[in-house]
Amino acid sequence: AQSVTQLGSHVSVSEGALVLLRCNYSSSVPPYLFWYVQYPNQGLQLLLKYTSAATLVKGINGFEAEFKKSETSFHLTKPSAHMSDAAEYFCAVSFSGGYNKLIFGAGTRLAVHP
Amino acid sequence: EAGVTQFPSHSVIEKGQTVTLRCDPISGHDNLYWYRRVMGKEIKFLLHFVKESKQDESGMPNNRFLAERTGGTYSTLKVQPAELEDSGVYFCASSQRVGTGPGANVLTFGAGSRLTVL
Numbered sequence: 375a376q377s378v379t380q381l382g383s384h385v386s387v388s389e390g391a392l393v394l395l396r397c398n399y400s401s402s403v404p405p406y407l408f409w410y411v412q413y414p415n416q417g418l419q420l421l422l423k424y425t426s427a428a429t430l431v432k433g434i435n436g437f438e439a440e441f442k443k444s445e446t447s448f449h450l451t452k453p454s455a456h457m458s459d460a461a462e463y464f465c466a467v468s469f470s471g472g473y474n475k476l477i478f479g480a481g482t483r484l485a486v487h488p
Numbered sequence: 489e490a491g492v493t494q495f496p497s498h499s500v501i502e503k504g505q506t507v508t509l510r511c512d513p514i515s516g517h518d519n520l521y522w523y524r525r526v527m528g529k530e531i532k533f534l535l536h537f538v539k540e541s542k543q544d545e546s547g548m549p550n551n552r553f554l555a556e557r558t559g560g561t562y563s564t565l566k567v568q569p570a571e572l573e574d575s576g577v578y579f580c581a582s583s584q585r586v587g588t589g590p591g592a593n594v595l596t597f598g599a600g601s602r603l604t605v606l
Contacts, residue, residue, distance in 0.1 A: 410597070417492075417599035418531075418579065464531065474519060474583045474595055475544065478531040 376401045378465050380479035387486055393437075393452040395482050397465030400446065407448040408466045408476065409439055418464065424448060435459070460486045490514065492598035494580050500604045506568040509601045513562070513582030519543075520563050521583075521595060522555060526576035534578075537563060549574075570605045577602050 381396040399405055409421040422433025429441045435458075439450045448465060465479040493512040501507050513520045522534040534553070535545040539560035548555070552571070557563040567574050581595040 408594075418581075418597035420594060420596070423594060475521070475533055475536060476523075476531075476581075476595060477533070478523075480530045481528075 376405070376467055376469060376477050378467050378477055378479035380465050380482050382482055383480060384483050384485065387455045387484070389457055389486055389488055390454050393455045393459065393484065395450040395463050395484065397448045397450065397479060398446055399448060399467045401467055401469060403469045405467045405469050407441060408468070409433065409437070409450050410464045410466060411461050412464070413461045421450070455486045457486050457488070460484055492580055492582050492596050494598035494601050496601055497599065498602045498604070500606065501570055502606050503572055504569045506566065507570055507603060509565045509578050509603070511563045511565070511580030511598060513580070514596055517582035517584050518560070519583040520557060521581045522563070522565055523579040523581065524576050525579070526573070531579065567603070572605050575603055575605045
């Protein structure tokens with residue numbers, strides 16, 4: 375069965391520091407992987423997606439994620455955090471033939487302090 | 489293009505009452521999904537429509553929940569009677585037909601409907 379694990383429900387970084395949000399997945403078939411972000415009082419917004427093309431995926435707002443099949447990981451990074459990055463981030467997986475049904479991780483709340 | 493629209497944004501009801509949530513997907517999106525997040529836990533799948541047909545309703549908690557999608561356009565999710573544990577944020581999402589193309593395999597979410605059952 376497919377599942378997603380996000381390590382760390384809360385992550386705090388200083389402005390300008392590296393952001394690293396961890397995501398590991400379990401899937402018996404080739405997965406599609408996604409990161410969504412939810413800013414305060416807003417809906418879920420797609421940050422980036424992996425759908426079997428390049429393993430390093432660039433998304434919006436300077437975020438990127440690397441698909442590592444051997445580690446079953448899809449960690450999200452950003453070289454330099456900005457105050458506006460404070461939000462909750464969700465990793466999700468779907469798979470071909472699954473009608474795009476998403477399975478989400480529990481979410482990681484990112485705090486950015488001055 | 490207009491995004492996925494959900495109404496109401498917030499509903500507060502008492503236990504035992506009925507609430508109906510509405511979702512208007514992106515025009516032309518055959519696939520419509522309902523998800524729910526309860527009290528900071530995972531966002532969990534409830535059900536999936538392809539046009540007006542229920543493709544997968546394996547995530548529906550119980551028979552107090554009824555989802556419809558009239559004519560393959562907007563969808564409603566009714567909770568009757570509501571219980572305390574139904575409180576949470578209900579998200580609707582839509583996607584185009586499964587297949588290739590820039591929008592394939594991507595769900596666009598609405599802002600969610602927050603339900604509070606007292």
